Amino acid sequence: MHRLLLLLLFPLTAQASETMPSRGAPAAIALGRQVFQTNCARCHGAEATQPSAEAPDLRRLNVFCLQLKDGALQARCLQDVDAYFMMAVKAGKVRAGIVYMPPWRDVLTEREIRAVRSFVDSRPPATPRLKTSVDLDHAAH
Ligand code: HEC
Numbered sequence: 001m002h003r004l005l006l007l008l009l010f011p012l013t014a015q016a017s018e019t020m021p022s023r024g025a026p027a028a029i030a031l032g033r034q035v036f037q038t039n040c041a042r043c044h045g046a047e048a049t050q051p052s053a054e055a056p057d058l059r060r061l062n063v064f065c066l067q068l069k070d071g072a073l074q075a076r077c078l079q080d081v082d083a084y085f086m087m088a089v090k091a092g093k094v095r096a097g098i099v100y101m102p103p104w105r106d107v108l109t110e111r112e113i114r115a116v117r118s119f120v121d122s123r124p125p126a127t128p129r130l131k132t133s134v135d136l137d138h139a140a141h
Contacts, residue, residue, distance in 0.1 A: 020082045022111075022118045032119025035112045043101070048120045051127070055101065059126040061085065066125065082117060089113050 022028035036048060045053030061084070065077035090113065092103030104113065 020079070020114060020117060022114050023121060025118065028115045028118040029122045031112065032115035032117070032122075035108060036116050036119050039104070039108065040116065048123050057126055058085075058120045059123055062121065063126060085117050086110075086113055089116070 033047075036044075037046070040058075041047070043053065043055035044058055045051070045055075048058055051057045061081050062078065065074050065081060068074040068077055088101075089108075090103060090105040093100040094103070108116075
């Protein structure tokens with residue numbers, strides 16, 4: 001009975017943990033580019049590759065995960081970032097009554113926001129920040 005339940009539940013949980021089924025899909029990237037250029041580029045930089053834009057460089061969200069060598073761990077890490085990305089975009093960034101970024105939940109669909117994440121992921125990675133003493137220590141070994 002329990003085993004049967006597990007078998008029945010597994011496909012569901014597997015699906016639920018796949019936050020970004022569109023990652024890497026050319027159609028999603030193309031849609032994401034269009035949505036990004038229309039709605040996000042004016043603050044986050046054209047083509048999501050301009051580190052000097054007024055809002056954060058969205059490629060940086062992946063920097064920590066991409067350093068992980070264990071593939072399974074890296075996949076879990078990227079899923080966490082996917083979830084954060086979806087939440088941050090839907091809710092926007094509003095603190096103490098100041099709107100740093102407006103919420104997008106009533107403007108864009110779930111599919112469009114996911115497509116933007118796929119587009120940002122498809123961009124060439126951000127150049128590393130200035131090295132910290134920890135990075136230099138790692139590089140020395
Ligand atoms: C009006 C300018 C503006 C627009 C337009 C805008 N953003 Fe933002 N966004 C910001 C700012 C500013 C922040 C940083 C806010 C903070 O935390 O202080 C931010 C933060 C974020 C974050 C969190 C980044 C982090 O490092 O935690 C994500 C994800 C994000 N934006 C995605 C988007 C997407 C996707 C779009 C288009 C649908 C978009 N933004 C449109 C200004 C904007």
